[in-house]
Amino acid sequence: MQAIRGRVASRALVAGDRLPSIRALAAETGVSPSTVVEAYDRLVADGVIRARRGAGFFVCATALPPLALAQEIAPQERDIDPFWVSRQSLDGDAEALKPGCGWLPADWMPVEAIRKGMRALARGGDGALVDYGSTRGSATLRRIIRGRLAADGVETSPDQLMLTASGTSAIDLVCRLVLRPGDTVVVDDPCYFNFRALLRAHQVKIVGVPYTPSGPDIERFEAVLAAERPKLYVTNSGLHNPTGAMVTAQTAHRVLSAAAHDVTIVEDDIFTDFAPEPLPHLAGLDGLDRVVRIGSFSKTVSASLRCGYIAARPDWIEGLIDLQIAAGFGGPSPVAAEIVAGVLAGGGYRRHIEEVRRRLARLQGDTAAALQRIGIKPWIVPRGGFNLWGQLPEGVDSARVARTALADAIVLAPGNVYSASRTAGRFMRFNVAQCKDPTIFTVLERAIKDQPG
């Protein structure tokens, strides 16, 4: 392979040239014909050569040098918008420290259970490996999710659940069903930055309601509903992103009472498994009438298996299935969904998640203390999860701190990407599971001090 590539790169072989026959090259180089076939096939796969039936192998007109093929693209310089944290976290320097990213380090995840699940699936029937699967997604995983929802106080019938390609695409599908450009949507302020990115893509008016340690500010929520007649309210139940706060049962009840029957509520419970005990949520009170419950396994099982779900009224699920066929011809990879199901059904998952909770509880305390030592004050100490919402000293702009820290290969999550009203400039979200390296606090402290106060 290297020899042929070299001849193409040096122009000893040019476009349209016929390669030596398999037999001739095998004889010439002293390797077996099957080795030559293998090498030629890989060069075909790489687009360097092409097979013509009965005529042999030829150099492609557009054979690309392998170096250009391997070239990668660094994230662009861009404004600190709701995409900034995602792009830096996903595409940035692999060696960077990422206290601003929204997931656990790889070695916290149940990798051995995933490996086991993959091997089991590889031993199974053909269909699971190559067929589209049903429109609702893996029956095994749906059965498990319904069991988990039931344990969390949300009973569903089989026609109330479907799988999606991710938690985000679950929300996106609901938006496509419910929203039209120009509609108004209520979010928490602050809220998960990608809710804002998603809603912008839907060209709707976004109105934020201040989030308090016990849930949305209920007077403001009621006022916004009366004044703006929103179609949708998108929120995190359980552990709120970015603050780690949680809605109280009383606030949840008032939110549901305030939301007139024409407001749909999307409740994203992605962090529920990180909570130390069952938490109040809207779906449990509402019983999936106006509430659409969505979730995903990206934070607790694997972000690489990409699988989310929607639990909602049966008529909405019917419409959402059509939409998911139209827009993607299906939801998650059935292969991925079966692997997730294997991990969740395995006996080890509960012990795994309990260990994660214990570690997070310890790190919440450690990180809060470390931040306070450099003048960053936790808004609250969350009862679980990995998010910690920290307030910087007065006069310090978190976006500027984030830019400074990026030069030191540290990806931070400045507050205003979470804020529809852009009033969180002094805040920053920290992922306590990604804060173990003390360099983070040294760089943060310097970046804060360097700011003209």
Next chain:
Amino acid sequence: MQAIRGRVASRALVAGDRLPSIRALAAETGVSPSTVVEAYDRLVADGVIRARRGAGFFVCATALPPLALAQEIAPQERDIDPFWVSRQSLDGDAEALKPGCGWLPADWMPVEAIRKGMRALARGGDGALVDYGSTRGSATLRRIIRGRLAADGVETSPDQLMLTASGTSAIDLVCRLVLRPGDTVVVDDPCYFNFRALLRAHQVKIVGVPYTPSGPDIERFEAVLAAERPKLYVTNSGLHNPTGAMVTAQTAHRVLSAAAHDVTIVEDDIFTDFAPEPLPHLAGLDGLDRVVRIGSFSKTVSASLRCGYIAARPDWIEGLIDLQIAAGFGGPSPVAAEIVAGVLAGGGYRRHIEEVRRRLARLQGDTAAALQRIGIKPWIVPRGGFNLWGQLPEGVDSARVARTALADAIVLAPGNVYSASRTAGRFMRFNVAQCKDPTIFTVLERAIKDQPG
């Protein structure tokens, strides 16, 4: 597990009851404590019981009987609309014959290469199994796709390619970037039914241009472009769906000349690998200026791995990446993408696809002959692929034939689901790889004869 389930089902254990301690149950039943832990953990995963830290295991308030959990949902009776074939093909009776479905039987697919790829990935590093991966998707797979595009005459730079969750979601993303409700989009008539479903979801005006054996009717195409000022033209290059026809180089050139600089063309080359030789296409002539080339591996590698791609101008790709983050926080499962990459890079893929081509060529002939014997006339005999577009005898309505055949557990694809003008009522798409059972032709013949002519 069965014992506990039985006690819950028979109400011997009810909501809130504490289960025996692990040690007590182990002693009572004579199994090891670790077996009891495993059983309890599985019951937790199923939502039957719940662990309370330090207090033991309790029956859930909403423990569902396992039977209800396993219940499945049959596809509804519905109009024969663009979703009809998808829903029947995906959710219908597993034992049904499906000459109307749009994919190869599972045993035609490269399942051994997929198994091998899964085992290799399961042996690899943690990151690939649990991390989100980069916003453009697997670098390995993108390198391979760029090589394949180059071999097909479409040169790309690394910033011109991104992976998506499927071929359909690739088109959907482009639609989201380019279209606004009320815009006009041109499709072929007939065209792949899901193009129509997708465009309806975007609330645009769909205008069909008759498809001829050499591509779109170019006079009509030019007239529609002048009269309707469309924003987008969505088409299949290579082997057209449903007809199996292919655009000639001359027609491709005229399409590009006619399309003013404000018309974006989406070219879906999903069937390219089934073509016996390189076919003319729009991206090759245009060089990805106005043409967006999309593709997927659902037909040739696995529909269960769900992975598509977009090749387009770098500035469009940047916008599409933001959109894909907003709407899904990523594209395909990175695990799935690496498995696809492994199959394509392996030396066996070329031989696999050549064998598939040979089998399809033979079946095209066999199926055309069998259809002709019962009065169904192939519109053309395609040069490759699995689609065959057949014309029923005069006065016979393919939708009625499809409904009749469904009662005999045969899923057909009636012509009007492909036709924006609904002028293909006498046509039907046949998948020659799914037509091997002679029952299909017996049932078809009877359904045709039973119609009042």
